[in-house]
Amino acid sequence: MKKIIVAISLVLVNFAYSQERKVAKANEEYNNYAYIDAIKIYEKVAEKGYSDPEMFKKIGNSYYFNAELEKAGRWYAKLFEITSDVEPEYFYRYSQCLKNLEDYALANEYLDKFSKASSDSRGLRYTQNKEYLGGIQKTSQRYKIEDAGINTEYSDYGGSFYEDKFVFTTARDTGGVAKVVHKWTNQAFSKLYTATLTSEGFLVDPELFSKNLTSKFNESTAVFTKDGNTVYFTRNNYLKGKKGTNSEDIVLLKLYKATKVDGDWKNIEELPFNSNEYNTAHPALSPDDKTLYFASDMPGTIGLSDIFKVTINPDGSFGTPVNLGDQVNTEGRETFPFVSDSNEFYFASDGHLGLGGLDIFAFKINDDNSFTNILNVGSPVNSPFDDFCYSINNETRAGFFSSNRDGGKGYDDIYKFKEEIPLVFNAKQSIEGLVIEDETQKVIPNASVILFDENMNQIGTTFTDENGNYHFDNLNSETKYYIRVQSSDYEVKELGIITDKGNGKTYVKIPFTKKVQKVKVGSDLAKAFKIEIIYFDLDKSNIRPDAAVDLAKIVEVLKENPTMKIEVRSHTDSRQTEEYNLKLSERRSKSTMKWMVKNGISPDRITAKGFGESQLVNGCKDGVDCTEEQHQANRRSEFVITAL
Template identity: 30%
Template sequence: MNVKILTGLVLILFVLGANAQTKKVFDDVEISVKNATVNTPNSDFASTTDNGKLIYNSEVKVEGGKKKETYLLYDVFSTQIQPDGTLPKRGEWNPVITTKIQEGPMTICQATGEMYLTQSYEEETDVENIVFKKENVRLGITMFKRANGGWTEIGQFPFASKEYSMAHPTVSQSGDTLIFVSDMPGGLGGTDLYYTVRKGGEWQEPVNMGDAINTAGMEMFPNLQADGTLFFASGGRGGKGGLDIFYTEFKNGKTGEVLTFDNDINSAGDDFGFVPGPDERYAYFGSNRNGGQGGDDVYIVLPEQYKIDLLVLSTFTEKPVPDAKIEVQNEKGKVVEEYMTDTAGRTTLKLEMGERFNLLATKLGYYDKQQEINLSPEGQFANQEEVLYMDPSHRLKGQVVNIMGDDPIEGAMISIKRDGVIVDNALTDADGYFKADIQPDRQYLVSADAENFLGTDIEFSTDGMEPGELFYYFQLYPLDAGTRIGINNIYYDYDKFNIRPDAARVLDRIAEALAKYPDIEIKLEGHTDCRGTDEYNQKLSERRAKATLEYLVRKGIDKSRIEAVGLGESQLVNECGDGVDCSEEKHQENRRTVFEIMKSKVTKKDQTE
């Protein structure tokens, strides 16, 4: 970059673009940097891309002044990008904007059909000498609208002033945020980056991007991409040379950590204006490094490798699939790389450019899945983020309802434990349904919880289960006054009143509900089977009720909130009365505890609504 250009912002006609590259494409991969064929002995640099074309600036000779002397001005040209990222030979180009004033870098918003172009003020361009020797020529931003295959000028961008320059804009994908460079008063250095947001059709007052971006030196040629990555050049952050290319994240007016490239993109010279090509399989930037054809040249970044963020999802739940093995096979079927997805179902592939690959994803509980990645020039190029869907061989589906009327419960939390470890969570939809992937030959505990309801669990095993789907129906008791909760699996051994382990888990549920809802008061009833005398069973049921109460008290529940009564064999739930021959399982159904909510601030819903 011409050193004299650095003395006045007007003469810093920097490159930038609306399209952009993400750091994973060009970082941490092998690249080659090549001088582009469009370069001339004068200054040339890329500006942006537009519908498969590279828009670039090039110095041309112009006659002007009374003595008809020739001087150099930047005009805007376009050239078709080849499938491999290279450019046609010099001469195979078309003018875009050519006037008698300086045209600098531009940005194009595809969504709005708007172009923002750096230009010098017309009345300051009629000079006798070479324009680059004229100091302090100010720059502004001119707005255009796409029309009839060309561009129609619609006016100057707001906030312009003859006292300072505004230049090299870059626009967000939506067209409602514009970042630009200015030396307006109040900045941190020679030139700073500013942004403005469009609200209600009006651009708001520009905001300096602060010391997270700007330094005491010069920051310029910003390039904002769709995912929020912002590229810019800086001479105040050290690096390899005068100007280096840096990048950060810019979203909602906030910036992230500022990073730079660790490869040959930056050099001992000035490097600026990073412009990615279509599909981000290559990029362009400007540099005055040694070995060029002119003052500034367009250089092409051609990655030898391509990085792809792969996300593996279940076709059944659309949730991430962790610990999936990904084999990368070349066209001959040889495995060249292996990867594993993380807990978020992601992994980063690093593949050689110019080849076709086949991905093979495998995991227990899923059918094998193959997917092609075509990095050849003639193929359908891969995205930087690829999604691979795997079909689960075993699936769990269920519905959670209110036991009082079987109304579906939306937003119930489903927690899934596999072999004692929580492996998944789900929320029920508006109809109370949920679904999850499960694996064969495993033990599962599935819990269902909802606000103002008593949660419950089910256990099952997939040992020996054929591929297919399991369905479970969860009925939850509402925690309303008057609700009687008949817990079927708080059982006692015959003639015993100690709490069995299987009963403890259910009692823990009761304790959790009482702890979460401190206004609830309950009555618990102890019941026995018919064996033994009525008097003995009455006392046994009282001891069972007391044992249950003491268990809840040990869990931290205030004793005053619990009334415990024994009802002996007076309320059998089946036909197993005195003199009836019943199995042990039948008798056990009668050895139980029933809870009734006596008081609660939880409002009971009208079941007819």
């Protein structure tokens, strides 16, 4: 914590000491996950003018972890006002807060900062798909959504279909004499409730699901086997009247199992892969009841929480949990899995590219247990707020999801939906295109074209036909691939692409550069090496570092060809007077020559000349309205061969 140095009066000393004591108290509350209490103390201190980056982080985090992103964003903004020296994660969190305000332009600026400051996969996903909002738009407007009918002012979310009912989680008061309050959110601890499904798909008549499954701590997110006789559910670390804590004396979440005996739930037991030291929560079952999926932060987790799977053996024992891998899991939160009867896998994530907060994503599990590409289910199910706990009836395509979006009744609310247009999971793409010589644009036959996946594993090879065409079939949509083109007379060319969405083809024209460039007196080496501009700062003639990279190429050509001589020709655009531009171009051509001499080229092999605005390559002369791009075409340098 940043100390306050005061030497003015005893009053100020006492003020600083008082504020630091309050911050220390807030830190204690914060570290105990009592975020609501921490917020109150931190904000009172901040309102009195106490400013500290660590405090602003913690206020922001306190709201962020409670999904109050607009408030979190205000404090992250204050953090960035006083320092930019922060962990990259804060760029990401602030971008999520900005998405909550639908300020996607600024959110993407902070995603840019995040991707440059970190090797995190979330940043890589963004740099590979900066047009992600357009992709989400394509999967949007497929649903009709409505309030489910049983929401309260408290948190209501989940849940699972069970017989002709729906079992969900709620923090509504159960009517006890002393309402137990959870320190994290200052809401009542959650219980499992059940509601009846009407023919219109609404929920009615909510009531406590089972007294036997109700403890004095949290119960949530239940899932049932197909025969209805086994339930898996989430509860705080509490069994048979005993509370369990981790090494920091914190009660975490565990998965439990119960079976139905004589119409009631009994034989409650915790699952064997639970631990006092990490969370396991939010179970989901495969259609055959042989695989249990869940969220956890156990060892081997990539992010804040990952989705795992574990085999349920015929004798009821369990295998070893397996992380679903980095195709699904990110450094953020992946949680609340659900698997439909047709093996459609839905989950909530704030690590994949979305509209803000937790978004709901989906993929399909293939027969060989591989996954299709992951799709954002789009709006109106997803929003700039937290959207999660998606469940769907495979036959009716109706279901429920939860959200803390504006316009609801409580902290979280349950919404019913009808999917009117299905997602296309097994979309296949072909990659096809043309290989051409970049200078002449002529097609190149018999060039080797090799295809790699995003991990640079070779997955296909072919050769261009007599017309320079190539193609690869049966590829995934919206997937990263690399193409490498090789031919004896040309430089190796490699580029990364992302296939288009849906079924179809992705067309890629590949320009090929000759290894050996044929030049003659009068040839411009700048064109041979695609040097468009040697950049100078405004009204300056010194060589900048970025320009030096291109000049080094020309120097190496001259060293390899000791009889070659060149003339450096510098040009300007038409802005400013002719006399000014002529002098400026002469200074820049001479500065370029001087740099090359300094780097080993004899001065008798180089001449320098400035042409000002006398040789414009387009019509952008005085009095003509041109774009910046058109003016830039005239601000060029040439390296013309005068002798070989």
